Amino acid sequence: MLRHALLRSSQGVARLQAPVVSGASLFHTSSATYSAPMPKFGLARRKTPKGQKGQKKSKVSKGTPGNNDSFMEYVRDKSISLKAPSLASDLENIEEIVQARLTADNKLENKDTLPQLTKYSDDSLKRLHHIGAFQKAQYHELFREKVSLLRQETLKICNKLTESASKSPKIVITGESGIGKSTALAQVQSYLMSKDSIIFHLPNVKTIVDGTYEFNLNSSTNLYDQPGLIKKVFIKLSKSNKELLSSIKLSDNYTYGTARFSPENHSLHDLVMLPAKVPKNLYSSVFNDVVKELQKQDKYSVYLTIDEFNSLVEHSGSAYRDIDYNVIGIDKLSMVKFALDWIKGAIAFPRGGVVLANSSNYQESSTFKFAVGMEPLNPFDETLDKSLVSYLKDVEVVKLEKLSREEIGELTQWQLNNGLIISQDISMSEDGEVDVQKLVNEKYFLSSNGNPREFIKSCNLLYY
Amino acid sequence: MAINILGKYIRAKYLVSEGLFKTFYGIGPQEASKICARVGLFPKMRMHQLSEQQIMSITKELAGLTIENEARNVVRENIAFKRKIGSYSGIRHLLGFPVHGQNTRNNGRTAKKLNKLNRSG
Incomplete structure (x- = not known):
């Protein structure tokens, strides 16, 4: 009854403040929060009028699993x-x-060289x-x-x-x-x-x-x-x-x-x-x-x-x-x-x-x-x-x-130069420089020994 | 939008075979796909893609089958025959109990709902 009255009284909207526990920090998990009295009424949400758009969606949607949308x-x-x-x-x-x-005589060269972007x-x-x-x-x-x-x-x-x-x-x-x-x-x-x-x-x-x-x-x-x-x-x-x-x-x-x-x-x-x-x-x-x-x-x-x-x-x-x-x-x-x-x-x-x-x-x-x-x-x-x-x-x-260890190394270096590899993956050597060899070995292992899709997954897809 | 076949409305977005076996009593998935094959429809055809002539052909095929009330009557006759000869399953139908040896202490709701001499569905 009270809730109905409140709803009617303030133009269909009733706002009740959540209980504040004095001396408690914002994200603490002490028993003080749990023992605090629960609000008697839920917060009445303003109904969005017809035709008006609701909350804006974030730019990057989550997408379905597996598609990396x-x-x-x-x-x-x-x-x-x-x-x-x-x-x-x-x-x-x-x-x-x-x-x-293309070679000079307009034919494709056929040398064993590293892959090229x-x-x-x-x-x-x-x-x-x-x-x-x-x-x-x-x-x-x-x-x-x-x-x-x-x-x-x-x-x-x-x-x-x-x-x-x-x-x-x-x-x-x-x-x-x-x-x-x-x-x-x-x-x-x-x-x-x-x-x-x-x-x-x-x-x-x-x-x-x-x-x-x-x-x-x-x-x-x-x-x-x-x-x-x-x-x-x-x-x-x-x-x-x-x-x-x-x-x-x-x-x-x-x-x-x-x-x-x-x-x-x-x-x-x-x-x-x-x-x-x-x-x-x-x-x-x-x-x-x-x-x-x-x-x-x-x-x-x-x-x-x-x-x-x-x-x-x-x-x-x-x-x-x-x-x-x-x-x-x-x-x-x-x-x-x-x-x-x-x-x-x-x-x-x-x-x-x-x-x-x-x-x-x-x-x-x-x-x-x-x-x-x-x-x-x-x-x-x-x-x-x-x-x-x-x-x-x-x-x-x-x-x-599959790509060889050298090829994975080249790709890892390219990703590293462009700042695409997340910092927590990068370990520093004693000299204070990036330990590239360790990173390459790690990526080679994570890419199931040279699978290109698995490599991109291990470097980028998992973090974005 | 719906397609009318033999007085029954079927959703336009349904596959033809899906729509037939979901709508008509006495037609299963296989019989429905057989009808489609006889009429010459491709397997992923939707109801809204049917032409007038194809609907007529489907109606003609359905007219030759034992479906709807005819199929229900066949089931009723079978139950009546079992009751007439006094078989165990006939008696169970009469009492509204499960026929195939299921327990009746707690469950058996479906049997109580459906098992009758004049069975509806």
Whole structure:
């Protein structure tokens, strides 16, 4: 009753002071606090009127565990740049990926040197964004802009792709979690872009087989088409290769419904743009014609790139079912069949190749491991899919290794110079100088003997 | 927004298979995905993505199945048959007690609620 009266009396707001214990300090935990009489009424909070915003949220939200959202925001908000002002000036001096290791005769040098901090060129960065090459949990060496550490393995892959004796080299990048597989793929893509190559990137390949896209049976090919996926692939292809595709003239007349394309008036880019006039059921024939046109041209090399490739071949069956409720195999889906044929060599382009990268979020199936030669044949393995093995047997594996102690040392020194390592981690020697060797040994141990993601975690992620 | 199938409103954001088995008595998750496969819907299709023609096809499929009151009647007939032949489970149904040997000293609330000769659900 009293509370109601109080609330009514002072314009709906009653303020009661908390009991003050005399002689007690502000944050003490003595029994005096606990024995103090509790207030009879709770503090009535003023209700915020409708439409008025409540308390302002802090700039850096906590984020969900595992995603390091708070750290990413910290980097985005320039807070880390303020902490280490030399980072911003460093960025201007960093060389672009390709220029960093180009020799006088315009070839990539292949020496065993330490990893080098490089940035993507403006053009390739834009195209990589269109492709969707950057994942959320890539830290880009703490820069707001996309910067990456150019390693020996990337150069090896680039050299293999450009100087390989085989007509169409096929490479799959493997390695443990956080080792830099997606980063290496993005670097290779950037290098290929600088070489005027058309990148045919399949985005989010897990969604191709997990039942996300609409599907229908194509009676002529006896394969299942996914029109929504074709449209998505075309959007990425057209945005990331606009200039190159625009310079390729069509070699034939094409008609889809009321939409007509002629060699005089249209380029391959117009076909890939997939105008609204083209009916949905003809998307697959447009796709086949685009592939034919790419095969006919000899101007540019064409590369297939897939990230998280192991998620595609994790199981031999997809989530789709036919009308008799039988599982549809992944090689019955036209887009997957197209990619597998390219990997096998059944579909060939005048110049080009295949670069795949695995993901540690999905397991490498026994079929994949046996097909690429990572494991011997297990005759008792019932999950082995022999048809899938035939597609993957020519693929070469490039395993990314951990960073060496020297490389971790270089990175630690770089972090130390920029003031990014928290002071409590730094121990001083007897001379009053920073004991770098001890710090390097500690970071090498904490980064599980040279894992780049674990290294960044131990230096920065745990503290911001 | 809701989609009307056979006089029942299903949330538009539901997956088609999810919406079917959550709405209709007598359809489980597997039967629902079988219906989707027969109609030619992709597994992650949502209710709001259905066209008029696809809703008609689903309705046609549902019309051929034993669902809702028909399915409830089948259960009632089975209970009535057990009571008629005087079996143990028939008697337990009559008394409103658990059928499968559960204790009745403390719990058995679900059985007291549901186990009747004229079972509702």
